[in-house]
Amino acid sequence: MRYSPLVGGPHAQCPVCRLVMKAPEERPDAPLGCPRCGASVHRRKPESLARTTAYLVAALICYVPANLYPIMRSTSLGRAQEDTIVSGVAYLYHSGMWPLGTIVLIASVVVPIAKIVSLGGLVASVRRRSRWRPRDRAATYRIVELVGRWSMVDVYVVTILVALVHLGTLANVEVMFGAVFFAAVVVLTILAAESFDPRLIWDVLEEEEGRDVRT
Amino acid sequence: MRIIGCRECDAVVVEPFVPDGGAAYCDRCGGLLFRRHSRTIEVCFALVVAAAILFAVANLYPFLAFQMQGQTTRTTLVSGTRALLDQGENAVAALVFLTTIASPACEIGLLLYVLAPVHFGVRLPGLALAFRFVEQFRPWSMMEVFLIGILVAGVKLADLAEIVPGIALYAFGLLIPILAAASNFLDAELVWRRIAGEP
Numbered sequence A: 001m002r003y004s005p006l007v008g009g010p011h012a013q014c015p016v017c018r019l020v021m022k023a024p025e026e027r028p029d030a031p032l033g034c035p036r037c038g039a040s041v042h043r044r045k046p047e048s049l050a051r052t053t054a055y056l057v058a059a060l061i062c063y064v065p066a067n068l069y070p071i072m073r074s075t076s077l078g079r080a081q082e083d084t085i086v087s088g089v090a091y092l093y094h095s096g097m098w099p100l101g102t103i104v105l106i107a108s109v110v111v112p113i114a115k116i117v118s119l120g121g122l123v124a125s126v127r128r129r130s131r132w133r134p135r136d137r138a139a140t141y142r143i144v145e146l147v148g149r150w151s152m153v154d155v156y157v158v159t160i161l162v163a164l165v166h167l168g169t170l171a172n173v174e175v176m177f178g179a180v181f182f183a184a185v186v187v188l189t190i191l192a193a194e195s196f197d198p199r200l201i202w203d204v205l206e207e208e209e210g211r212d213v214r215t
Numbered sequence B: 001m002r003i004i005g006c007r008e009c010d011a012v013v014v015e016p017f018v019p020d021g022g023a024a025y026c027d028r029c030g031g032l033l034f035r036r037h038s039r040t041i042e043v044c045f046a047l048v049v050a051a052a053i054l055f056a057v058a059n060l061y062p063f064l065a066f067q068m069q070g071q072t073t074r075t076t077l078v079s080g081t082r083a084l085l086d087q088g089e090n091a092v093a094a095l096v097f098l099t100t101i102a103s104p105a106c107e108i109g110l111l112l113y114v115l116a117p118v119h120f121g122v123r124l125p126g127l128a129l130a131f132r133f134v135e136q137f138r139p140w141s142m143m144e145v146f147l148i149g150i151l152v153a154g155v156k157l158a159d160l161a162e163i164v165p166g167i168a169l170y171a172f173g174l175l176i177p178i179l180a181a182a183s184n185f186l187d188a189e190l191v192w193r194r195i196a197g198e199p
């Protein structure tokens, strides 16, 4: 194997410029300053599991009203209609735009809950000091980080509709508070993903490797 | 011999030789270690200049016009934020402003500020700080998602009225692949070495 995590004692890696530096032997978790870019360096993201869990719980709480309550109300020639996330998807399917409907369904309904579940699973696996398929868990985290932003699409759709359709009694679109909860879900899941430190997945394996070397 | 670390699993490796245009992945977790582009600074600088021009166009001109019974409304990037503010949705307005205007503007502007002096071999103050912020703004810059949002909104309104795409929409359509190419070509490690004056 080419990697050698224990070479030369504890090390830390700058989260911004990725410079690898020696961490102090007796207090490896003390914060350092990066000599190259000046960012503050922690060996692991501080309080990673607690912060990720907090963001996930908050996101889960907001997920319910985000889907139950309407995100917008559109009035057209005196006829008012309230739309939730799901009814917006249904509309796209009914008008034959199933590729867009599928994108929105995945981005707005599936991605947020899948993100909450997989990050929750990652946090639980690290807490239980699991050694199960670390490569797959690392890949899961990579995907979560990559797709999370696409949930914003519904927030943008509402924004554009509101900006375009304001013709008084003829046609009008208003934001409703479901959209606020939905935006909160997106932001909270992005913050949760940023708080999680994927290096924790490997720490338990590294400790065991170290033990093997000594015995 | 240089020591580099894997961002995702913290494995420390001796930097492997990678031919120009190639990439190195972590043996342990499979994460991307780096992509090597020897001409990264020239290529990225050119791409970012193009992105800055397109971003200006995308901000100045309307991206959709909506015509219904003789009345027309047009939207620009900023009018979405303004409409949300008018309806009292300040938090959502702030989020939309951050992700579609502020973050992309900072990302493009700061990249220009960093790449131009590195490209021309000039020393300017605050390069390290500026490049740090580029990394920090990137997750909050969501223009490609906004483009899909425009498409969905257009489809939803197509029954109701006539939708006319504007110049900004085409600028957007060009801007997104150019920005994606720029961040693909950006060999951040090389830029950091140039900023720090390392060989």
Ligand SMILES: [Zn+2]
Pocket: B006, B007, B008, B009, B010, B011, B026, B027, B028, B029, B030, B031
């Ligand atoms: Zn790795």
